[in-house]
Amino acid sequence: MDLHLGRERPSQAERQAVDDVLGPPASGWDGGERRAGIDGRAATGGHEARQRRHLLLPVLQSVQARAGWLSPGALNYVCQRLSVPPAEAYGVATFYALLSLEARPPAAVHVCDDIACRVRGAKALCAELEGALGPAGSNGQGGRDRRAMWLRSPCLGLCERAPGVLVTLAGERPVERSLAPATCAGVVDALAGRAADAPPAARIPQFGEPGLRLLRRVGRVDPASLDDYRAHGGYQALRRAVALGPVGVIREVIDAKLVGRGGAAFPTGRKWEAVARAAVRPHYVVCNADESEPGTFKDRVLMEEDPFAIVEAMTIAGYATGCERGYLYVRGEYPLASARLAGAIASARSKGFLGDDIMGQGVRFDIEIRRGAGAYICGEETALFNSIEGLRGEPRNKPPFPTEAGLFGKPTVVNNVETLANVLEIIEKTGPAFASVGTSGSTGTKLFCLSGHVARPGLYEVPFGTTLRALLDRAGGVPGGRSLRAVLLGGAAGSFVTPEDLDVPLTFEGTRAIGASLGSGVVMAFDDTVDPWDIVLRIAAFFRDESCGQCVPCRVGTVRQEESLHRLARGRPLGSVRDELQLLSEIGQAMRDASICGLGQTAAVAVQSALGKLLRLDGGKP
Secondary structure, eight states, X not given: OOOOOOSOOOOHHHHHHHHHHHOSOSSGGGTSOOOTTGGGTOOOXXXXXXXXXXXXXXXXHHHHHHHSSOOHHHHHHHHHHHTOOHHHHHHHHTTOTTOOSSOOOSEEEEEEOSHHHHTTTHHHHHHHHHHHHOSTTSSOTTGGGOSEEEEEESOOSOGGGOSOEEEEEOSSSXXXXXXXXXXXXXXXXXXXXXXXXXXXXXOOTTTTOTTOSTTTTTTTSOTTOHHHHHHTTTTHHHHHHHHHHHHHHHHHHHHHTOBOSSSSOOBHHHHHHHHHHOOSSOEEEEEEEOOOXXXXXXXXXXXXXXXXXXHHHHHHHHHHHTEEEEEEEEOTTOHHHHHHHHHHHHHHHHTTSSEEEETTTTEEEEEEEXXXXXXXXXXXXXXXXXXXXXXXXXXXXXXXXXXTSOGGGSOEEEEEHHHHHHHHHHHHHOHHHHHTSBOSSSBSEEEEEEEESOSSOEEEEEETTOBHHHHHHHTTOSGGGOOEEEEEESSTTSEEEOGGGTTOBSSHHHHHHTTOOOTTTEEEEEETTSOHHHHHHHHHHHHHHHOOSXXXXXXXXXXXXXXXXXXXXXXXXXXXXXXXXXXXHHHHHHHHHHOSSXXXXXXXXXXXXXXXXXXXXXXXXX
């Protein structure tokens, strides 16, 4: 393949950032010094370089972290090292919000102005930062010589401590820090390199409460200590799994009636069984930790505070399904989670809990971390596979399904963090014991992310079947004596419910009966001070911005939906209000019926529920 590269060349720092991931170039053909004679007549390493296409995103991230942006020279060098056509590398680089092909200062501040943060001070924070650093997206009031800029960001997964901010400082020793609740002064200190105190051990609202399963170690165990994890029952489940054998493990998961906790609710045991039986090799296990649904932070808490549990659960999944390699795809906006998982993997490997002979039992399995780069769509499993493979994170058509042809075209088990965390309880206590909690259609416990206008926001674990009213009461209800106006259930792809729905049991079947869904476990409360139009317009803007653009129904539909809502909000509909509402309904139906993936299929759900329950349209005016 002939690569047509530009004339721009990388700086020494950019070259080093690429080589840190790929190693030094072997010849002049892949970016090294041109050797006399042989390099003029024979090319080496091209096929091998293309075999490393899956390293494209890590390489781009390395350059971004070092230089603060991806220059044309750096992109040329990346293409040369990996034998990737520049157009393809450009397509990948422009796909992700955390990568930039435009020159930026080394310091960037990503400020969440999504739903949960909007009701907790994000607008005021943005106004203060504009005064301190200039308009969003600019290099500050002083122009190019300023060393920092700030940008508006979709949800950063810090909803229980809103408003949230992610600060990135590029350089030889890059820094990434999440701040929440964030203040303008705190952001300025972070930009100046003034380190904050180490974050205290997490204190979930239920800390100390008996009966917790998934959260029982949070706040009690040092997340950096394998010994502490083992002292609190760690790796007992893996030992029992090896004693049961792969077939026995899968039988326990099937008996537990465990279904996926990411929103789709597919039976986990069936998925594992299909991959275990697949004749094609190798098999892969992927942990989908790209938690990007606005209002969701449950997986972040588990990864930050109990990382060894995720590593152990992935190992059990790999053992049961015949996988020797796993990929843990972590959301790019979660620097602490990534660091703690990397530490857990290294510790587990050093103590024989990962590698070629786990616990001396002849079991081979290892895990590699891959980080996202700011794309909500990569939470869709096939888009995630493409991202790992070094392609644009666009969803694939199904079938074939991942159990047949997933990552690198091989049979793949993909589960999210919360789903995997349940596996430890199932193996330790048996599948039937797990299924005895909750309801027959929704077994076990469920994590719920409470944010917005509740007295004690945070992550809660309750048995399936707990009512929405009881869950809100656990969180202290609406503070300040205000009345509850609505609850967004399931996230931006979920539905609004009103106080009349508070007695709904929080189960898959219970929420389905009222036309809602549990989704990713979001429970975001809004009191009577909230402007519902502001929330609905932000949801519409989110889907418009996050659509990958691959299919027309979603690419065009999300834009038309937002335009229609703005017309209604201004009281200037096309024709009558009824005409505009009919248009919105038709747009939503087209997206549901014809979009490739769940983003387009659910982009109108919250909007339609808001139109039906929150937004009062009378005589053509809201």
